[in-house]
Amino acid sequence: MAKKGQKGPGKPFLEWCAENGERGERLANEFREELPTELTYGSDYKAKWKCLKCKHVWRAEVGNRTRSDKPTGCPMCAHNAPPSKTNNFLAWCEKNGELGKKLSREYVDKDEPPTAVTKASKYKAKWKCSNVECKHVWRAQVGGRTKSVKPTACLKCARNALASKTNNFLAWCEKNGELGKKLSRECVDKDKPPTAVTKGATYKAKWKCGRCSYEWRAKLYHRTTSNRPSGCPECNPTGPKQHMKKRRRGE
Helix, strand or coil: CECCCCCCCCCEHHHHHHCCHHHHHHHHHHECCCCCCCCECCECCEEEEECCCCCCEEEEEHHHHHCCCCCCCCHHHHHCCCCCCCCCHHHHHHCCHHHHHHHHHHECCCCCCCCCCCCCCCCEEEEECCCCCCCCEEEEEHHHHHCCCCCCCCHHHHHHCCCCCCCCHHHHHHCCHHHHHHHHHHECCCCCCCCCCCCCCCCEEEEECCCCCCEEEEEHHHHHCCCCCCCCCCCCCCCCHHHCCCCCCCC
């Protein structure tokens, strides 16, 4: 495949579009930037496109959009496509090896069968961990479990995972911007250093508020969760009373 500014296989992109009927006309109309010199229909240059149907703008290689075998289309339309006989979660599982087999086994939702949702669906399905020592049941979006980058997995297994050089609370803090810096400063637990626990641990660590200096204990995963992480109970007095502790200063 050709790189940006280089000649790729075949004829120029616009010439190819003119010879490929409605499909070629659609791609020519969706192309949304000035054509690089000598750009061909087989180029791997990531051009900008704008969907004629939903107006979504994205980048994709020209050659991937013009190829005859499974050409790429608008990712937004694909994400919102209704399930069909060939486009559903079960069909996706059957084509995705061990991961597909695992997710197919763990899908235990009775309200929506696996053929009634797509692999990118936002539907929060019910799952049951296939680990014989766990069997945890939880809900998660189907699309969150099938995505290629950091797919979601069993929450209980993640919380019980052993800390390692790359999988520990401190390492997580270093990768999570301002929230990570804040939690790293506030964690003052002397019994377990931040490298000895994971960000999803159920261990109740000791924390000291960077704002009011209040000290309390809270589970690590409650503070690192992406969905409403817990904060200082003194600064947030409306929180659960069972989390309130006596103020201890200067310890």
